[in-house]
Amino acid sequence: MLDRSNAPFYRWFVGAETNININALDRWINTDVANKVAYYWEGEPGDTRTLSYRELYWEVNRLAWAFRELTGLKPGDTATLYLPMIPELPISMLALTRLGVIHSVVFSGFSPQALADRIVDAKAKVLITVDGFYRRGRVIRLKEEADKAIRLARDRGVTVEKVIVVRRAGVDVPWHEGLDVWYHDLIGEAPVKAYVRPVPRKATDVLFILYTSGTTGKPKGVMHSVGGYMTYVYNVFKWNWDPRPGDVFWCAADIGWITGHTYIVYGPLMHGMTQVMYEGAPDYPKPDRIWALVEKYDVTTFYTSPTLLRLLRKYGDEWVEKHDLSSLRLLGTVGEPINPEVWKWYYKKIGGGKAPIVDTWWQTETGAAMISPAPGISLVPLKPGSATYPLPGIVADVLRYDGSPASPGEKGLLVIREPWPGMLMGIWRDPDRYVKTYWSMFSRPDKGVWIYYPADFAVRDADGYFWLLGRADEVMNVAGHRLGTIELEDALLTHPAVSEAAVVGAPHPVKGQVPLALVVLREGYEPSPELEEELKETVRSMIGPIAVPARVLFVRKLPKTRSGKIMRRIILALVEGRPVGDLSTLEDPAAVEEVKRAVEEFRSLMREG
Numbered sequence: 001m002l003d004r005s006n007a008p009f010y011r012w013f014v015g016a017e018t019n020i021n022i023n024a025l026d027r028w029i030n031t032d033v034a035n036k037v038a039y040y041w042e043g044e045p046g047d048t049r050t051l052s053y054r055e056l057y058w059e060v061n062r063l064a065w066a067f068r069e070l071t072g073l074k075p076g077d078t079a080t081l082y083l084p085m086i087p088e089l090p091i092s093m094l095a096l097t098r099l100g101v102i103h104s105v106v107f108s109g110f111s112p113q114a115l116a117d118r119i120v121d122a123k124a125k126v127l128i129t130v131d132g133f134y135r136r137g138r139v140i141r142l143k144e145e146a147d148k149a150i151r152l153a154r155d156r157g158v159t160v161e162k163v164i165v166v167r168r169a170g171v172d173v174p175w176h177e178g179l180d181v182w183y184h185d186l187i188g189e190a191p192v193k194a195y196v197r198p199v200p201r202k203a204t205d206v207l208f209i210l211y212t213s214g215t216t217g218k219p220k221g222v223m224h225s226v227g228g229y230m231t232y233v234y235n236v237f238k239w240n241w242d243p244r245p246g247d248v249f250w251c252a253a254d255i256g257w258i259t260g261h262t263y264i265v266y267g268p269l270m271h272g273m274t275q276v277m278y279e280g281a282p283d284y285p286k287p288d289r290i291w292a293l294v295e296k297y298d299v300t301t302f303y304t305s306p307t308l309l310r311l312l313r314k315y316g317d318e319w320v321e322k323h324d325l326s327s328l329r330l331l332g333t334v335g336e337p338i339n340p341e342v343w344k345w346y347y348k349k350i351g352g353g354k355a356p357i358v359d360t361w362w363q364t365e366t367g368a369a370m371i372s373p374a375p376g377i378s379l380v381p382l383k384p385g386s387a388t389y390p391l392p393g394i395v396a397d398v399l400r401y402d403g404s405p406a407s408p409g410e411k412g413l414l415v416i417r418e419p420w421p422g423m424l425m426g427i428w429r430d431p432d433r434y435v436k437t438y439w440s441m442f443s444r445p446d447k448g449v450w451i452y453y454p455a456d457f458a459v460r461d462a463d464g465y466f467w468l469l470g471r472a473d474e475v476m477n478v479a480g481h482r483l484g485t486i487e488l489e490d491a492l493l494t495h496p497a498v499s500e501a502a503v504v505g506a507p508h509p510v511k512g513q514v515p516l517a518l519v520v521l522r523e524g525y526e527p528s529p530e531l532e533e534e535l536k537e538t539v540r541s542m543i544g545p546i547a548v549p550a551r552v553l554f555v556r557k558l559p560k561t562r563s564g565k566i567m568r569r570i571i572l573a574l575v576e577g578r579p580v581g582d583l584s585t586l587e588d589p590a591a592v593e594e595v596k597r598a599v600e601e602f603r604s605l606m607r608e609g
């Protein structure tokens with residue numbers, strides 16, 4: 001069943017065939033679940049759409065039919081989705097996986113440049129996007145961004161053959177005859193009850209790819225498997241959320257990230273759950289939008305990020321108290337460590353002291369939660385800020401840098417000692433990077449020992465509880481979004497004024513971390529507020545608004561080792577006001593003073609929040 005012969009390229013359920021549609025949709029169609037609501041969707045302006053499992057099933061079938069007949073998509077092809085939180089996103093994902101087409105969903109907040117990188121790497125044949133969508137009362141015209149990305153990809157030799165455009169905002173869009181096609185026209189070609197048999201796929205085929213940031217500039221396409229991902233997600237969903245027939249589940253994430261893939265699309269549908277899906281900003285038009293939705297739809301199970309909780313808590317309890325939240329019976333968090341005081345607020349104020357908090361530690365690469373409470377099996381006593389224990393089958397440990405086990409209470413590095421079904425299959429078109437990134441830190445291939453390295457700090461306390469303490473590599477966690485510091489540095493270096501750049505994740509009271517950039521200018525350029533804005537704009541256009549640095553500080557020197565490596569550890573210590581530690585490898589001590597001076601003002605701003 002598990003093939004270990006080519007470790008660390010483990011292969012799960014070898015010899016089996018399936019299609020995830022069978023478990024997410026087809027299994028329900030002749031049961032009572034067919035009439036159940038799959039999605040209560042709500043747009044930011046307040047418009048709504050309700051889709052039953054039966055309606056979802058037929059829409060997916062019709063779209064799959066149209067994809068197959070009219071776009072020529074075949075099993076093993078790739079399609080990129082650049083869509084906001086509208087029902088057509090899960091519908092498209094399911095229609096593609098029904099045909100055995102690999103989807104690559106790109107978060108709608110990424111820039112055309114970032115989208116182009118992902119289209120080129122995946123060699124996408126089809127792009128699915130939208131005319132526009134609502135965010136804070138404004139229409140974001142996504143089709144225009146998508147067009148820019150298509151041109152950039154074409155310049156790099158990858159030609160998208162069809163662009164499918166969902167009409168959401170009803171705005172005028174630039175149109176390219178022969179290339180662009182409206183989603184409603186495409187699906188309109190399909191017979192009303194077009195049925196497409198789910199294409200049988202090998203358990204070891206790729207189900208989807210999802211790009212995530214790492215320690216080098218280029219985002220990596222994490223590949224998930226047909227059989228392993230499906231099996232793991234099904235089980236973990238059950239363990240995390242203890243699904244019951246009357247539940248209304250709401251995972252307030254974006255499908256552009258793994259949390260949405262697993263906990264808005266595949267996991268809940270495989271359990272026949274009724275869900276809430278919301279298009280817009282969580283605090284629009286007022287800070288109680290989330291709580292109003294919980295009340296309106298009688299949400300029983302609510303899953304979100306510590307960043308969102310910190311934001312909503314800051315607005316004040318009066319926004320919570322306006323709403324009846326008594327339907328809630330389970331609460332979850334994901335994406336970052338949760339501060340114990342925020343945990344307690346969530347528990348008391350939102351859950352009324354009766355809903356356990358399921359703090360789930362996991363990653364894009366792990367497919368679903370790995371370390372978390374499991375009310376669906378048996379609930380252990382909770383400790384605010386701890387994700388408790390590894391889930392069944394997950395062999396987690398905390399090691400020192402030398403590979404020896406850390407003692408109870410000692411901060412070390414989290415590792416996973418055994419493969420698990422939801423694990424990534426590899427990195428799209430880059431097998432070496434897969435081995436290097438995840439399996440080279442502690443493995444001993446000569447002894448046949450392979451250890452997965454997630455690059456997270458952790459402590460295990462005397463009771464064996466795991467406390468996750470943030471990234472141990474050059475990756476930031478900004479508002480629960482994963483961003484590579486080097487990705488930002490590369491973006492800054494594309495600007496002609498920048499000679500050197502260093503980016504660190506500075507602590508932030510709401511977002512957890514924010515990117516802080518330090519740059520050395522080239523000869524002939526002078527620091528100015530205008531230049532700082534220009535550099536921020538460069539990051540916005542290369543990556544997207546989520547990556548824009550809180551500040552770009554100008555320095556004459558960066559702390560570097562004698563071999564020329566930027567010592568981000570020193571910059572971070574100065575930003576956090578900690579002792580800088582060992583300076584013996586530093587090339588020029590004057591650089592420390594320089595950075596100290598530059599970050600002083602930033603630190604006082606951060607203290608004020």
Ligand code: PRX
Pocket residue numbers: 212257258259333334335336337338359360361362363364365387454455456468469470471477480481482
């Ligand atoms: O540092 C850990 C943090 O988020 C990273 C994974 O980011 P990403 O692949 O974008 O997936 C986020 C959603 C699964 C991890 O390496 N992280 C995730 N969950 C937690 C967490 N840190 C602390 N506690 C968590 N519950």
